[in-house]
Amino acid sequence: MRVILPDSTELELPDGASGLDAARAIGPKLAEQAVLVRANGSVRDLRLPLADGERIQILTTRDREDPDALRVLRHSAAHLLAEAARRLYPGTKVAIGPPIENGFYYDFEFPEPVSEDALERLEEEMRREIVEGREWERWETGRDEARRYFEEEGEPYKVELVDTAEGDISFYRQGDFVDLCRGPHLQNAAPIRAVKLLSLAGAYWRGDEHRPQLTRVYGTAFFDPGDLEAHLHRLEEAKRRDHRRLGKELGLFDFSDLAPGMPFWHPRGMVVWNVLEDLRRRENRRRGYEEVRTPLLYDSELWRTSGHWEKYQEHMFRLEIEERDFGLKPMNCPGHCLLYSIGPHSYRELPLRIAEAGNLHRNELSGVLHGLLRVRHFVQDDAHVFCTFEQIPDELLACLDYAYYLYDLFELDIRVELSLRPDNRLGTDEEWDLAEGELVKALAAKGLEYTESEGEGSFYGPKIDLHMDDSLGRSWQLGTVQLDLQMPKRFGLVYQGDDNAEHMPAMIHRALLGSLERFVGIYLEHTGGDLPLVLAPEQVRILPVSDAHRADAESLADRLRGEGLRAAVDERGETLGRRIRDAELEKVPYVVVWGDRESLDSVSVRRRGGEQSVLSADALTEELLAAARL
Numbered sequence: 001m002r003v004i005l006p007d008s009t010e011l012e013l014p015d016g017a018s019g020l021d022a023a024r025a026i027g028p029k030l031a032e033q034a035v036l037v038r039a040n041g042s043v044r045d046l047r048l049p050l051a052d053g054e055r056i057q058i059l060t061t062r063d064r065e066d067p068d069a070l071r072v073l074r075h076s077a078a079h080l081l082a083e084a085a086r087r088l089y090p091g092t093k094v095a096i097g098p099p100i101e102n103g104f105y106y107d108f109e110f111p112e113p114v115s116e117d118a119l120e121r122l123e124e125e126m127r128r129e130i131v132e133g134r135e136w137e138r139w140e141t142g143r144d145e146a147r148r149y150f151e152e153e154g155e156p157y158k159v160e161l162v163d164t165a166e167g168d169i170s171f172y173r174q175g176d177f178v179d180l181c182r183g184p185h186l187q188n189a190a191p192i193r194a195v196k197l198l199s200l201a202g203a204y205w206r207g208d209e210h211r212p213q214l215t216r217v218y219g220t221a222f223f224d225p226g227d228l229e230a231h232l233h234r235l236e237e238a239k240r241r242d243h244r245r246l247g248k249e250l251g252l253f254d255f256s257d258l259a260p261g262m263p264f265w266h267p268r269g270m271v272v273w274n275v276l277e278d279l280r281r282r283e284n285r286r287r288g289y290e291e292v293r294t295p296l297l298y299d300s301e302l303w304r305t306s307g308h309w310e311k312y313q314e315h316m317f318r319l320e321i322e323e324r325d326f327g328l329k330p331m332n333c334p335g336h337c338l339l340y341s342i343g344p345h346s347y348r349e350l351p352l353r354i355a356e357a358g359n360l361h362r363n364e365l366s367g368v369l370h371g372l373l374r375v376r377h378f379v380q381d382d383a384h385v386f387c388t389f390e391q392i393p394d395e396l397l398a399c400l401d402y403a404y405y406l407y408d409l410f411e412l413d414i415r416v417e418l419s420l421r422p423d424n425r426l427g428t429d430e431e432w433d434l435a436e437g438e439l440v441k442a443l444a445a446k447g448l449e450y451t452e453s454e455g456e457g458s459f460y461g462p463k464i465d466l467h468m469d470d471s472l473g474r475s476w477q478l479g480t481v482q483l484d485l486q487m488p489k490r491f492g493l494v495y496q497g498d499d500n501a502e503h504m505p506a507m508i509h510r511a512l513l514g515s516l517e518r519f520v521g522i523y524l525e526h527t528g529g530d531l532p533l534v535l536a537p538e539q540v541r542i543l544p545v546s547d548a549h550r551a552d553a554e555s556l557a558d559r560l561r562g563e564g565l566r567a568a569v570d571e572r573g574e575t576l577g578r579r580i581r582d583a584e585l586e587k588v589p590y591v592v593v594w595g596d597r598e599s600l601d602s603v604s605v606r607r608r609g610g611e612q613s614v615l616s617a618d619a620l621t622e623e624l625l626a627a628a629r630l
């Protein structure tokens, strides 16, 4: 048989040859370093046979950043962990151990609860296994035999996995550990040059709270020790920048167990919120949007009309009032359609752009709630544009212009994704062709590069999703622009055309910063809490050196407040050094120290980051005002 190599040359192999055989045929070095074979685009264990005509690529230890190669490495490391756990803690039962993003885990039932010390012991044992050498052996077996094996080993979780496994059963062995596993795995443990166990957590067997609670051990592994070091540094930095921690330290927001997933905003947090809200209102006015306000709670009939009852119900909070089913709105769109449908419309009113920062509720599982990033209650900078089909191109472009205007203000790097029709959708293929085509045209007109995501569109229309890459290289979705021909149809929306006939308008959904909660969370992590002057709850803090300087400090603060700046005076009896340090910890962008030498002509200023200078009060005011404008 023949397989095709990445450079399109053909390789002649005996029938039934494996990926490893192919690597050997190319060269001994390649065979030694081989990790995995990608055949016709999907990953396959090196030990498995290739098929005639397949296009193959052999990944090696040199593909140290390839996500598939890393998954194989980490999955193999997970098996080493299970081997170590069974040896160090006899009686340990093993459950599952997959690779995950950035690492792997394995779930165990330890005979006695273990503490964090176990991480170091297990890690050391894994290193010993690597040094000692481990080879993976793979074979297939019958279901009964597999069941019997795990019963004898006293592994009830594996028995259950055998019972519910689909397809053929394969085993992998290294050392004295045999696992039920689909693979793929490394040939041996040598490529695992760096391994680290990171944390312990509780995890229910099969994610079911009625089943036993297991101990999940998280770890990661790399082909290169330098890569592990860089990864650990990023983790440390991410911890330091965790928005939940910063939100508390900076006094912006909090959470309570009595309202899971629903943030409480402190006064300082509301300053940040209102800057964003003012920006939203100002730009909406400039760009021809009108503000509306619609109810939070609707009869299920509205959700049936919109399709949410059928496609989105599990994410909605429902309640019964006077024997009628109601649902809290998870998005503003159906309410806006209802609002549109209440009165007649003429083509002269179009495009009709209506905006509402409405309160939205989504029923997220408590297990996935995460600070401001995954919440049950939030507010989007949301708007809907109702327009004629001829107006679609201009309106889409205007939405993208608006989005990039905002992203430039906050100096964000944006990545664009075009999300296309999902399997579970409303409408005809012709309608989807039209809607997707319009989005493609708008992206081309704006000159934006993008990637396509098949199947990721909304059930009512395709979307342009706008993601930002943050300072740690993580990606977050912010905005979305969606073209929808389904809601107008389902709600029977019409306008009277210049031909006096009734026509259906198109509908564009767009949120640009996304949810304000989420934006604040992401932006805090991106900046590490060093908010730009315009968003800083306190822009200037003035520190009088002694009581004698208080009056002057107050009058400078008044003067700055008079210009619309947020200035405060720290008059506490603490030492000057302590007060300067507190201002730094609270990330106040400007600190003014006022002592004997200071006057309105000579103000000594420390900028966040350490830069110091002496300037006049007028020059300071000017500098602040320039930086505080959005």
Ligand SMILES: [Zn+2]
Binding pocket: 075, 079, 097, 179, 180, 181, 182, 183
């Ligand atoms: Zn496995």
Ligand SMILES: [Zn+2]
Binding pocket: 331, 332, 333, 383, 384, 509, 510
């Ligand atoms: Zn919408």
